[in-house]
Amino acid sequence: MDKAVTIAQIARESGVSIATVSRVINDLSGVAPETKKRVEAVLKKHRYTSTAFARGTGRRQSMTIGIIMPDIANPYFAAMFQEFEAAAREKNYSVFLCNTAFYSCAGKSEHEKDSQEAEFFQMMLDKHADGVLVVGGQTDLPQVGESFRAALQRLASHIPVVVLGNKVEGIDCTFIQRETGHGVFLAMNYLTMLGHGRIAFIGGETGVGITSSRLSSYLDALKAYGIGTDEGLIVTSDYYTPDGYSAMKELLRRGVDFTAFLAVNDNVAFGAYRALADAGLQIPKDISAISCDQFFSAEYFVPRLTSIDQHNEDFGRFVIHTLLNDINNVQKNEALSVTPELIIRESCEKPKRQRKEIY
Amino acid sequence: MDKAVTIAQIARESGVSIATVSRVINDLSGVAPETKKRVEAVLKKHRYTSTAFARGTGRRQSMTIGIIMPDIANPYFAAMFQEFEAAAREKNYSVFLCNTAFYSCAGKSEHEKDSQEAEFFQMMLDKHADGVLVVGGQTDLPQVGESFRAALQRLASHIPVVVLGNKVEGIDCTFIQRETGHGVFLAMNYLTMLGHGRIAFIGGETGVGITSSRLSSYLDALKAYGIGTDEGLIVTSDYYTPDGYSAMKELLRRGVDFTAFLAVNDNVAFGAYRALADAGLQIPKDISAISCDQFFSAEYFVPRLTSIDQHNEDFGRFVIHTLLNDINNVQKNEALSVTPELIIRESCEKPKRQRKEIY
């Protein structure tokens, strides 16, 4: 293995001091154009790049951020991560990804979960990240564990932290809430316009951020349209295909009357399609379907799935910029406006039995 | 922001020298149990952890590896990455993920693509990764670009590199080939047993590692079963759902006669299902379907998709261990045996017209 070229070698070879080389590398003023040119030539010749390591020890910046995520194999997070990474790189930051596999914590004790995530926090400190982004996980829960809270506080007292999740009182991080539930209103509006009154809601985890806001929008919409609420129409579970499958199975088992359903996302809708097929029910003839978050190929479903495009294209960049601003102590408040859009495809039609008009 | 605790502070507070503290941190021998206990107490009190940074400058190890991947949003790669990260962490290594977004390079020039990936290589050097894992991308192509080749060589001359892709002659990396195409044989065997003779192959990119091996297995199987080959039955495109859709559309447009098809993976099969539905064709009544690589919920398809489980559960660990062994100069050759398995579900049945028996 060749040893990397050091600044000293460059200095020697170009007949200047280390300090001068450092100046031209960092493009600082105060170097004679003559000298600069000479050094640059040597730099190029050796394809020199400074070591993040040493640069860090000196300057106290690693140009690295850490991202802590529950499940990179979940398309929802994978898509987000891509944006994060791209946005970070644009600003010359690299990204450490930590996959907490939070979803697989079902069997674990409160304490294990806490220390799991806490361990990552420590790692971020250790790796000298300039800042960290915590996505979901515990912070998506209505209540975080005490040791988690402590760990987060500790992390935040060392480096800037942005969390995508519920605000935890008394902790010095920037909290960003993503979902407003506005899109769900669009969907509910559409469904009621078609005449549906018995609308189910499936998927998502009770108490978790996104689910809560979507669920409460669903409930609010029901109220707004003067339609009664029925607990029996709600089956939460989780965000994946098998969860959609089991949720729909459960709904069917309950025997509640419904003519349409909202799935928390495409994965869940996909599972629900399957369960409906098992039961010999047809979409949209028997049941109409809408997904609250399109993130995989809804338009390839059979029938094509009507869904809400949350239009989160710039969300990743927004989040990263927020973190970077925190890191560099700038106050530039960017605004992010996301307007969800209902993409109407083939999975909805008027119910066979119209809802009694009430309003 | 609190400043991190340094080894010096610990030393001062426990009344020993820096060197001694370093010893207990690294659990080296030659410290009086008495002293050790005292230092450990102080360490614990401050929740001290050494800075990867400084540790690296001293010891020349960052305990970090870089992983360069084409597309983390692709479930195939996402699943792989998870394994990589878990396996690495088990060995106390952290992972830098670089998403080259290689798939989006279609419009870019040869040169841009090369320098793109090369840039990541440089970054890995810069970040002082102890080793790097290059997954697919250019190395999956039959021929790598010249500047890419040079960059790879340069990287490999500095740190250990493992590449998951085609062997590039004359470069000092460890190359690992994943796919043997064996699973495709299983699928072809099953299909021919059912009586299919006109079997199409869709998806994948011509010339790319996985596709080539699957395609050649497909061709070999055809030969082995004494069935003629027909170029018209092969439509490559790419690995995603829209690609499966367009490939099947193209197949249908050609008007070639076929009773079954192999899709390079589930995504592609999903798109194909859609295209078939568009054409009013039913699976499996009219056409039988098999996916060569199950990675998303094949069992939730309608009808449930028969597919090959490549059983790559331990592949990630194998790869990481290989890299780590390279890094630490150990020769321990682990063996990896993966036996693909055909999971029969509902998407295949006997063709309406039986193939003429030939053998």
Place this chain on the structure above:
DNA sequence: TTGAAAGCGCTACCAG
């Protein structure tokens, strides 16, 4: 405009 030198936090070697 330039160079010398003092760190940065830690490891590793050499004495005691």
Place this chain on the structure above:
DNA sequence: CTGGTAGCGCTTTCAA
């Protein structure tokens, strides 16, 4: 067993 100290590669004063 323990402490002193010389690096590691780079940044950043401070003088010249």
